[in-house]
Amino acid sequence: MDAGVFWISGLAGSGKSTIAQTVAHWCHDGPENFLGASFFCSRDSAECSNVHLIFPTIAYQLGLFHAGFKEEVSQVLRRDPDIQSALIARQLEELVVKPLRAIIAVSQFPSCAVIIDALDECKDDQATSVIIAALSLYIADLKSLRFFITSRPVHNVTGAFRTTGLAATTQHLILHEVSADTTERDLNLYLEKRLLSVSSVYEIDDGWPSQEDIHSLVVKANGLFIFAATVVKYVSDPNADDPKEQLKRLLLPQSLVLDSSPYAHLDGLYIQVLRNAFPKIQAQQKAKLKTVLGTAVLLRDPLSPVALEALLHLPPRTVRDTLRRIHSVVVVPSAEDGVIRLIHPSFHDFLTDPQRCSEKEFVITASIQHTLVSQHCLRVLHTLERDACGIGNVSVLNSEIPDLSERVRQHIPLHLQYACRHWAFHMKHGMIDDSSLELLRIFCEKYMLRWLEVLSLLGELDTAVEALQSVQQALRMLPISVPAILSLLYDCERVVLMFLPAIRLSCLQVYASIVPFAPTGSRLRALYESEMLHAPIVRSGLEANWSPRLHQLEGHQIYVYSVAFSPSGEHIASGAGDKTIRLWDAKTGAHLHTLHGHSSLVNCLAFSPDGKQLVSVSADRTVIVWDAETGGHLKTSDQQSHDLLAVSFFPDSQTIAVGRSDGAILIGKAPALDSFEHLEGHPRSISAICISHSGLFLVSGSLDFTCKLWDLRKKLCTRTFKHSNSVFGVAVSPDDKVLATGCVNGTITLWSLASGFTVRILKGHSATVDTVSFSPDGSLIASGSWDKSIRLWNTSNGVCLRSLEGHTRHVRSVQFSPDGLTLVSGSDDNSIYIWDTSSLATSAPINKSHASTVTKVAISPDRTVFCTGSTDNTIRVWSMTTGDCLRILQGHPDTITSVAFSMDGRQIASSDLRSPVIRLWDAASGQCTATLQGHTAGVRMVAYHRNGRQLVSCSSDSTIRLWALGTTRSTTTIFQGEGTIYTMALSPVGDILAAA
Incomplete structure (x- = not known):
């Protein structure tokens, strides 16, 4: 087999990363320098655990490997500087595949190795499978590259290799299935060599260690090389200064915990290391250990001992004095600027799992530790100063400051940088108590703009929106209401969205642009007026409150017919008259990918409930199923005789329903699309389809003035809802009790699905209602009309809560986000708007009871x-x-x-x-x-x-x-x-x- 991918999988500690590092050194140091690129994933580094940096990093390193490739990638970056935020598959296509094609078209590209180690350690579990899926899309174009990938045998990685087309070109080695004799022989050689080296250093001359000792250690290692490496570090601990006694402790019959788990002996070894370091741990020492070790374990980016002490407000040398006893499991650097690292990710897993760490005094409760770290981060943020780097001139760009990196190093120490980057992450994963809320209140009222300034200086302003949204989400989950803090966080989110380009380019624009142009009624404006720096005075034209419109997405050349949120709420898909489908980032509005495949306008599209597939139907009479995670084309079905106007997924994520122009409804499996059942009953074109959340029935709207309810088990129409006009939009409430229909006469009718009777008629639009959508909790209905407006209605009483204005032509499609906080709309004006609907949810008292049964x-x-x-x-x-x-x-x-x-x-x-x-x-x-x-x-x-x-x-x-x-x-x-x-x-x- 001509394998383009060599994949090594194995349990934690089985030696995958050591093999990957050895291969990387061999490729790099060989006579031909065969190493093209490498990316070593690591959960203790935010950058090294970010899947969106894998292919950009590989492209950069391939540019260093080959000058022609560098020039091709440079052209891509000049054309599309935001490619780093694109879908992973598009990154691979634009940054690696297309440059390779361009080079191979005129010359040759030398074969080289590309190493991706510990793929499972990326922070986004779902996205790791997308890396594999993306490779499978383009593996035929990557023949010059030989991929060497390692991972634990986790479902998202193994499943991706199994279900994509990559299996045929992948050679797979499973380390924990290598014969025991081979593994034990390698472990024996490793331990023998390393322990003999220890005996030489300590001048032990009596045949230590014995072959019996080494054999016992090999048995206890149970195939895990991390066990052997930790044993060597433990035995050679300079603080103990007695290798023979250290080894003797490990070999005592009861020194290691016995269990059926493959990690039982490793866990026992970790316990032994901790017991030996802290034999009689007192309450004060225990608290200090939990603070220092717990923080080191959960940090998003590793810090030096000095920076960690500054973050935790600890006396000098506290970190070194605490961690030096456990140097066999925690690497404490001798250099002042070196960072603390765990010897292996399995030590993190051990400490945070009370089932594995049997000594309660050493267990780290993640939520408690995140709370502690978030509070320390906020205290550090309270030290932020305006114009931290002494730039002074609000008109100067960051790129125009020649010594900017040196100024940042001098004035923004590492612990402050860490707090700016990661305070929100720790707060999101911690327990928000009264102390946290008070610290957060002070930050929001005094230091938010200074935080944005630092993020601009660090080049990480794009992370601010996600940070602010995650904290708002956490606060909304609290049993108490904190409207003052939420309003400031929301104000900050809106100013970042509004002024992102300006602040990204010039950090001091935070003080020159934000406050003067903020709505007059915003709390942020009132609290931060004193922070303004050489700011203009705005005499008129300011709004009292924020516009509900968050983003305007532009890129389609003609009418946007359909929009949909992905089930995760992270992405938006849009289908248009320009024959394309575009994928967008729902938070930032960034364009992620364009899908080409239809030869005529895209009438409708829908995500599968599991988020893995996207289906679209077109006036070209085809159904196309796409891989929603990569944008890859999976299957096309040509229906030949009739236009296709509507499509929806069943809850099983495997079945679709398609509405045709002849009134027929087709039901088939995706992505196979090999055969379709027909539901027939409408004499005229289907305009909309909606499948119940239970998957038991389907609702279809038609130009024949009716809406029909279909029993999907019997494949029969069980009820017809008659209208006086053509039906364009249909939606079923989350509890499957209410049907909403939009008509040509501008009304929305609510029907009881159980009785078939009209519940309520909503009036307000002056033209055809083309689309309707229920919010996830069923409390709101959104409607889009040919009168260019979107209306939000209270489901229970039919009151119109708000009219959203902004589109300049017909509104064709609306859909709520999965959390109900935003709404997306598509229009004949070629644009897509993302609207904020959270104010409607937060203006009323929070109802703590369930909304349904x-x-x-x-x-x-x-x-x-x-x-x-x-x-x-x-x-x-x-x-x-x-x-x-x-x-x-x-x-x-x-x-x-x-x-x-x-x-x-x-x-x-x-x-x-x-x-x-x-x-x-x-x-x-x-x-x-x-x-x-x-x-x-x-x-x-x-x-x-x-x-x-x-x-x-x-x-x-x-x-x-x-x-x-x-x-x-x-x-x-x-x-x-x-x-x-x-x-x-x-x-x-x-x-x-x-x-x-």
Whole structure:
């Protein structure tokens, strides 16, 4: 096999990174310098865990490898300076594939190796699979490159290799399946060589270590090279100064914890290291260790000991004195500017998992530690000064300051840089208490503009919007309302969106542009007027409040017919009369990708509920299924005889419904598109299709003045809703109880799906209502009309809450974001607008009760709290004593089918009717900590095993699966049946499972 990709997978600590580093050195140091590029992913570095930097970095290094390639990439960057924010597949195409094509067209490109190590350590689990999928799209164009990839055997990576076209050109080596004899021989050689070196340094002459000792260590290593490396560091610890005694401790029969886990001996070794370093740890020492080690473990970017002390406000040498005892697992640099690093990511996993770290005094509770770090970051931010680098001139550009990097180094120390970059991340993942809120209030009222100034100086202003949005989201989940803080964070988000280009180019424009042009009613304007620096005085033309329009997206050449949010809310897709589909970043409005494939206008498009596919239909009479993550073309179906006008995905993410101009509805599988069932009943063209959230029925709107309800099991029309005009828009409420239809006469009619009767008629538009959409909680309806306006309606009373003006021609499509905070619209004016609808949600008192039926209840083991799941797609955590709602857990796309507390009460597992994904939540903070993927249909029930280390789930895909907590992959399929498995129960001991 001519393998373009060599993939090594193996358990944590099995030696993957060591192999990758060895290969990189061999390729680089060889006579032909065969190394083209390398990217070593690392979870302890924000940059090295960012998947969006992988292909830009590879392109940069290939430019150093080949001068012609450098020139080609330079031209790309001049044409498209924002390519780094594009979809990963487009990055690969523009930065690597096209330059290679250009070179090969006129000459040759020398073969070279490209190494991507530890792909699983990227912070975005889903995006790592996109790297593999992108490679599969273009592997035929990358024959000059030989990819060497390593990863743990996590689901998102292994699944991507298995389901993409890359498998045929990939050679796969599974380290933990290499014969035990080979692994043990390598471990034996490594330990023998390294320990003999230790004996030489310490002048030990009595045959130490013995072959018996080495063999015992090899057995305990269980194939993990990180175990052997840690043993060597532990034995040679200069603080202990007694290698023989250190090794003796490790070889004691009870020195290591015995367990069935593959990491049992490694965990035991880590425990031994900590016990030996802190044999009789006192309360004060324990607190200091937790502060220092816990912070070092959870930092987004590694810091030097001095910078960490400054961040945590600790006395000098505290960090070194604390960590020097455990140098075998934590690397503490001797150089002042060197950074602290863990010896291996498995040490992080060990410390943050109470099931693995059996000594409670050493366990790091992530949510508590993030809280501590976020508070320290905010205190550091309180030291920010205006014009930190002494630039003085508001008109000078950052690029025009010749010694800018030196000024930044002198005036913005590393701990302050860290706080500016990552305070929001730690706050999002921590527990926001009263102290955090007070620190945040002070920051918002006094230091936000100075924070933006520093981000501009660091070249990282683009991260501000995500930071501000994540903190706002966390604050909205609190059981108390903090409107003053939220309003300032929102003001800051809006000014960044408005003035991003100016502030990015010139840091002091923060003080010259923001305040003078902010709305007169904004709190930010009132609080920061004293911060203005050489600012203009605006006499008239200012608005009192922020416009609801967040972004105007331009790029389509003619009418935008359809817009849709991805299920994650991160992306927007738009289809237009210029025959293209464009993908956009929903937060920043940046253009990510353009999809070409249709030969006529794109009438409608829809994302699959799992976010993996995008389907589009066109006047060219074709259906195209696209890979939503890469933009790759998956399949085209030509219907030949009729235009295709509407399309929608079923909840299973595998079935689509298509509306034709002859009135027929086609139902088929995606991406296969090999055959279609027909639903016939409309005599005229289908204008819109909507499938219920349960997947049991379909609603179709038509130019025949009717809307029909179809039973998808019987494939029959069960009800017809008659109108006096053609129906253009249809939408079903999240609880599947109400139907909304938009008509030519400008009205929206609400119908009861159960009775077929009219509930309410909404009047206000002066022309055809082309599109309608329910908000995710069902409280709002958005309508778009040919009168150029969008209206937002209260579902319960029919009151028009707001009219959104801005489009200059017909509004063709509207859709709410999955969180309900924004709305996207497409128009005949060729533009796409993103609107803010959050003010409608926050202007009313927060309702802590569920918006619909409660489906599931679970009580925590200590009986202090209980949680409920509902048909409103949310989970709520309540106090058993007061009955107060403590937290709202959001993220499921459908009715909650199961909730369960872990044995220690620290975690909640949940599932929903539609999604094949199980979500794990931190019970204390309400943050989603992991998603378990493996089922192929909705999950009906989840249950924790009594051992606390495993989870069992049953699903509509006819399987029962067993999950190892601490990973995101199913360890085994316990049962494979033929129909939906609705419920199950574990025996008290956990050895018997019953299911039905």
